[in-house]
Amino acid sequence: MNETEQENCLYVYAILNTATEQNLGPIGINDNPVYTIVYKDIAAAVHFSEKKPEPAKNEQQAKEWVFTHNYAIDKMTEKFGTLLPFSFGCVALGNDETIRFWLQKNYEPFKSELEKLNGTAEYLVQIFYDPKILAEKVLKNSTELQALNAKIQGMSKGKGYILQKQFDVRRDQAITQELSKLGAEFGRSIHENVKEMIPEEKKSNVPEKFKGKKSVIALSCLVSNENVENLGQVLEQINEHEGFAVRFTGPWAPYSFIDLKKDFEHT
Amino acid sequence: MMPEREDDSLVELLDRLLKKGLVLNADVLITVAGVPLIGLSLKLLAAGIETMLEYGIFEQFDQTTRAWALEHRVTSPTLMEEEEKKLNFFGSYSQNQGKAWNYGYMYLTNRRIFGWHKAFNKILYEVKLKDILEVVLVTNVHEETERKELCIKINNDSVLSLHSINIEEVHDALISEIYSE
Numbered sequence: 001m002n003e004t005e006q007e008n009c010l011y012v013y014a015i016l017n018t019a020t021e022q023n024l025g026p027i028g029i030n031d032n033p034v035y036t037i038v039y040k041d042i043a044a045a046v047h048f049s050e051k052k053p054e055p056a057k058n059e060q061q062a063k064e065w066v067f068t069h070n071y072a073i074d075k076m077t078e079k080f081g082t083l084l085p086f087s088f089g090c091v092a093l094g095n096d097e098t099i100r101f102w103l104q105k106n107y108e109p110f111k112s113e114l115e116k117l118n119g120t121a122e123y124l125v126q127i128f129y130d131p132k133i134l135a136e137k138v139l140k141n142s143t144e145l146q147a148l149n150a151k152i153q154g155m156s157k158g159k160g161y162i163l164q165k166q167f168d169v170r171r172d173q174a175i176t177q178e179l180s181k182l183g184a185e186f187g188r189s190i191h192e193n194v195k196e197m198i199p200e201e202k203k204s205n206v207p208e209k210f211k212g213k214k215s216v217i218a219l220s221c222l223v224s225n226e227n228v229e230n231l232g233q234v235l236e237q238i239n240e241h242e243g244f245a246v247r248f249t250g251p252w253a254p255y256s257f258i259d260l261k262k263d264f265e266h267t
Numbered sequence: 268m269m270p271e272r273e274d275d276s277l278v279e280l281l282d283r284l285l286k287k288g289l290v291l292n293a294d295v296l297i298t299v300a301g302v303p304l305i306g307l308s309l310k311l312l313a314a315g316i317e318t319m320l321e322y323g324i325f326e327q328f329d330q331t332t333r334a335w336a337l338e339h340r341v342t343s344p345t346l347m348e349e350e351e352k353k354l355n356f357f358g359s360y361s362q363n364q365g366k367a368w369n370y371g372y373m374y375l376t377n378r379r380i381f382g383w384h385k386a387f388n389k390i391l392y393e394v395k396l397k398d399i400l401e402v403v404l405v406t407n408v409h410e411e412t413e414r415k416e417l418c419i420k421i422n423n424d425s426v427l428s429l430h431s432i433n434i435e436e437v438h439d440a441l442i443s444e445i446y447s448e
Contacts, residue, residue, distance in 0.1 A: 015289070067280075070284060088284040123270050168364075207273075249279055252279075
């Protein structure tokens with residue numbers, strides 16, 4: 001064995017609330033036992049890792065690891081309440097003492113973040129609309145579009161093409177208007193029931209179930225446990241709007257809401 | 268309605284696990300009592316395991332994965348019987364006049380035009396030539412510059428827009444393929 005493999009490394013899952021050193025069982029990636037390294041009343045959950053862990057053999061295995069990582073986070077959340085989750089694949093070079101010293105050094109920001117997030121979880125709210133239904137709706141409500149449409153009907157395909165384009169643009173504008181009006185309305189009612197919300201930057205994935213629909217907005221929401229039901233009711237009402245559908249997923253650990261950079265700057 | 272974690276929330280899960288959450292990196296923490304706390308973070312550029320392998324984010328650990336990718340790399344898409352490649356080019360495409368333009372390798376054959384994801388041998392979109400209603404070269408403004416885009420109208424009301432450096436050549440080739448079909 002070469003010397004790098006003897007160096008101690010730790011795969012880090014999360015920072016959580018506990019004052020007790022404990023073994024959490026073989027819930028880690030590749031059935032590694034996960035344990036806590038404590039400083040005062042906070043702890044890091046880790047498993048022992050080689051410095052150069054074996055790479056994933058294939059996509060299936062990589063997927064399993066990601067799921068296992070998340071399973072470990074879920075188990076720990078059950079046991080310790082809201083925690084600060086690490087990204088997948090963070091390996092720290094050092095032993096338990098290194099980690100403990102690191103917790104000590106950053107105790108304040110970790111602790112304040114844990115307190116801020118206590119009793120909350122992250123949810124994803126996606127709102128989709130059906131372009132066909134919305135197109136019908138705006139056509140019904142606009143005399144201008146109706147007139148344009150009637151004109152096109154009487155023309156040959158070639159002649160009608162430009163007019164059709166014009167119609168499409170106007171209709172899309174009307175749809176956008178309708179969407180932004182409703183979107184603001186939806187946003188307000190969601191906002192009343194969440195502690196924080198962040199629009200997802202990435203173009204939202206449209207799951208199979210919502211095929212043919214388009215995304216209006218995707219929001220990561222930090223929600224207090226006692227507010228989840230209220231939020232669910234609000235979303236149900238949005239879901240009942242004709243032409244709209246809501247996807248409500250979670251709970252997740254508060255991946256999107258950890259803001260340590262800010263805290264670190266303070267210290 | 269109650270929140271769910273369905274099978275298809277994998278994307279959301281990956282999004283969080285790979286792109287968000289705490290990381291051990293330079294702007295958060297580096298040394299502890301003079302001992303460097305190195306973060307071997309596998310943070311990704313984009314979600315999805317496929318992307319993960321493609322971008323080689325296991326790279327830091329991983330030569331095997333790259334070997335795997337090399338072994339499994341396919342250099343051209345599988346064509347149907349009696350299908351013949353006429354033109355291939357690198358470009359971007361956008362569906363149904365959406366704002367998002369994605370890049371990919373495009374293939375024009377005597378049967379269809381399609382986009383192909385090289386690393387994963389996956390068809391990104393495909394349009395059969397016989398389903399094409401109309402092909403127009405239009406001038407559009409994209410990121411504040413004018414450029415030519417190829418607008419392909421398809422049977423079921425959808426529109427595919429293509430752009431590439433040689434879009435005029437693509438246009439001509441496509442027209443001639445449609446007519447010869």
